[in-house]
Amino acid sequence: MWAPEYDRVRLRADGQDRDMEPRPGGRWVLGGPPPAPGTDYAFLLGDDTDPLPDPRSAWQPYGVTGPSRAYDHSAFPWTDGGWRGRALPGSVLYELHVGTFTAEGTFDAAVGRLDHLADLGVDLVGLMPVNAFDGERGWGYDGVLWYAVHEPYGGPDGLKRFVDACHARGLGVVLDVVYNHLGPSGATLPRFGPYFSTGATAWGPSLNLDGPGSDEVRRYVLDNALGWLRHYHLDGLRLDAVHALHDTRALPLLPELSAEVEALAAGLGRPLSLIAETDRNDPRTVRPRSAGGLGMDAQWSDDLHHALHTALTGETHGYYADFAGPAALPRTLRRTFLHDGGYSSFRGRCHGAPVDPSADSGARFLAYLQTHDQVGNRALGDRLSASVPPALLVCGAALVLCSPYTPMLFMGEEWAASTPWRFFASFPDPGLAEAVRRGRRREFAAHGWTDAVPDPMDPAARESSVLDWAERGADPHRAVLDAYRELIALRRARPELADPRLDRFTVRASDDGRVLVLHRGPLRVACNLRPHPADAVLDAPVERVLLASSDPRVRGGRVGLDGHAFAVAEVAAPGPEHPGPPSG
Template sequence: MTAYEPFSVWAPHARNVRLRLSDETFPMRAARGDWWVAEQVAEPGQRYGFELFDGKEWSKTLPDPRSTAQPDGVHGLSEVTDPAFPWTSEGWTGRPLAGQVIYELHVGTFTPAGTFEGVVDKLGYLRDLGVTAIELMPVQPFGGERNWGYDGVEWHAVHQGYGGPEGLKKLVDAAHNAGIGVILDVVFNHFGPDGNYNGMFGPYTSGGNTGWGEVVNISGPDSDEVRAYILDAVRLWFEEYRIDGLRLDAVHSLDDRGAHSILEQMQAIADDVAARTSVPRYLIAESDLNDPRLITGTDGGGYGLAGQWVDDIHHALHTLVSGESHAYYEDYGSLDALAKTLRGGYFFTGTWSSYRGRTHGRAIDTAAVPAHRLVTYTTTHDQTGNRAGGDRPSMTLTPAQQVLKAAVIYASPFTPMLFMGEEFGAQTPFAFFCSHTDEELNRLTSEGRKREFARSGWDDNEVPDPADPATFESSKLDWEFSQEQQEIHAAYRQLLQLRRELGLARPDLSKLAVETGTEKNKWLAMGHDDVMLVANLSDRPVTAPYGGELIWSFTQPSVELDRTSLGPWEFALIRR
């Protein structure tokens, strides 16, 4: 609720509505468009809620769907917040997505404190590593105290346990003062199951299921107000919180059938705020569609988003190094698959997918789409947490294998992203966890996870109970580094420094040279006329017909003028 305006709420499902302020109730009058308005004006700090009459009885007091603060959790009263904040980072001019190094983190497990303030304490560490933007997993309120964040229910508010609205603003302010941007992961494709009262107010959902919850109503009757609810959230994060970018969760699950895509409408808001503030604002989509329209400019018939997560590159690299080939990894595992993704981002380009049982995707026009619009990574919260035990690649791969994967990503022209802890080979898992306030929901969540992994061939005994506090506690990063972890961390820092110094983030993907050996001689060469990465993606020695002067390696390969000899999982960054 915005301070200094009359209390109001959209409630087309109600026959009558009343406002509750502390222990008193006040009538509300029906206004235009199924909105209800009270005479009382919202003042900062007031606790309030709404009660709905369905023609037979009044509901209990419900939080505001547009609440900006839930100090007592998702079932408690909402709180009026003051949008004003004493910003100290007025000199922040921002930066576009091009040239960024993103660091994805979960606020609750990134530090022992598990708060925004804890993240502030690590900003110096991240800057020294070479990070230019942090990406926060969702921070909207959820049931209980522990959650990945994808069960959010009040999309204009901030989880109180992390520090609430003021805590998030302090983090953004401190990050900008440290020269680091802030990206916020937002979920607009479903509501969480705990504390979702929106359906009592109006048709926020339209039936059907995304796999995580009911389909959000952005195309059916009364969808204009639901769209406005989402678009106002986008504007809120960009304007009031000064967030630099939004990562849009699973946009392929949006039931968007309008002539004007909601993604286009979001982009229009980003463009408007950027124009008025002279600070770049951008959108990064997560999509399973391999649809280049997301990142193609509007002049080319696309939506014009700044970037997209690209799982294909991760899958191709992961299967080669780890040897895993189950579930959605079954289509990858070859050197050719990795080479194809490095040349063009997508592996599926209107080609057959065994996992899907159909053709999938469409090729990117690499001459028209800058390479930085593809966000790549060695792992993410999904690729780690959606494993049965939440085990990280660093828990099974050798240091050489870990740094090799990082070298492939950081020597590529794409926008790189790290998942918290990978830069030092963290040995703590990142499992799926939750703490719904309804024990039945906790039981169903645990059983659902076990069924899901059983279908993918996992032993359900490997799946920890998401609601067990120990699952959450074990997922917190351990910041005491072993000697081996210090070496991995130094390698990551060196690779990111060389990426900057050598100018490896080159925009024209069509000019990137990618050559490979054979499936028996698994070398990969990627780069340009001046600088090239030569890598061995196998456990046996190889010799690649590319040589020059060694710039850096994690190990000690043999680099000659016309060839590079590499031991198992070795690489060499060479000047040609």
């Protein structure tokens, strides 16, 4: 136990309080045997009589304010001994929230839907955070005990059963972890030591990564990350909002974590991936440590989402304003970031840095039509399917799945789910609950959304967000699901569609930016985002059409597409690899 500000620390277990022995650096060690697995225990700091859970607890059966329960990681009967991992390049990710993936909202219930993901062609399941937070329901980003698995989902054994079942179906698992802040309810970690600094993030105090005592804080984070990968057999981590990690050290936390994860991967004999969420639009995030980068394997690219969202919906409010012009989508597809050093009107300043097509792999950037953030942070939690016709949704999927980037789907997207996905929480403190309600209303008013905002504390907010699996069998949902399956299968059958080399990727577009052609080796992906028919002009005669959402009309090097339609064609004599910049 690290508790540097106290002169006494006790452990309470089996009805007895045992004094711990002080060690240099503020550490405390328990003399004699530790609590046996299954024993409930807690800590008492100084003369305080309030028992606190273990900051490194793996099991919180009574919630985040109750005692911890000793847990033996070696006792779980794993069956994935032959699992060799799943590399990120070439993979398709699928983001899901355990609490709304099924009506039961548990790991075991989610296992019952894994065959759907395997049949879809998914390679990696991206779990939203499962660490312990206060209350029964929530997104998971308000975690306060980073080592413990949320008990209502199934606790530590439940997560292990889920990962084991994924591996049995050839699915890897990436877990979302949050190190930039603690949730506003039930946090006892700061009582043990200086885990947080006087600085602040948008969500509360900043993690102490560079002040006095920060060696132990960094070790707490590093051990947590390595523990998820080692003890739960995970295949990677998604690091939430790393731009909010304030760190002035010569060796920042992220490259330090990258080096330790790389060493663990070598020891385990399977790939382990680190995916960063960052608002910086800085390609150094995903460049190797040896080249001065932070060593992350990939990062989310919200610019790709914003360009696609604006083109499909026509929305231009807030940060979508910069993506409204006809050149925005082809430019962003080609360059990864729209804001790569130029002016961002939403930020009121220049933003980002350019991706180097000759050095930066497209596989290091995630592309997506929807995510938990981009859906859940809308006033009504409405998905694209609420405002975009199914055929146009499929065109968006074609652009994502046939691009040089690593595709990610958000649960239910593959069948154009009609259910919303809303922000919800269940903080037990009435004052905090009301503050969250007011805060959400203010935030949406500032963004121009005037619709009535659903009460995030009402259990109905979670209930309405649960996927309706029965939809898959009825059109138009069935037709959208078939299209997603076919696109993913074609991506796997034709490696050119997953080729991450950006210097071999070209986008051609009409003057209005609504008819696009992606050049993928000898393949051409033509998309018509207009509601009426249009011709896509290719650079060579079409030899054959591999996949189309409606009957294309081929005439030499022209493909006639219905409104809101796409086609993937192979050309007989591909043009030059570098035919110039995209039009539009």
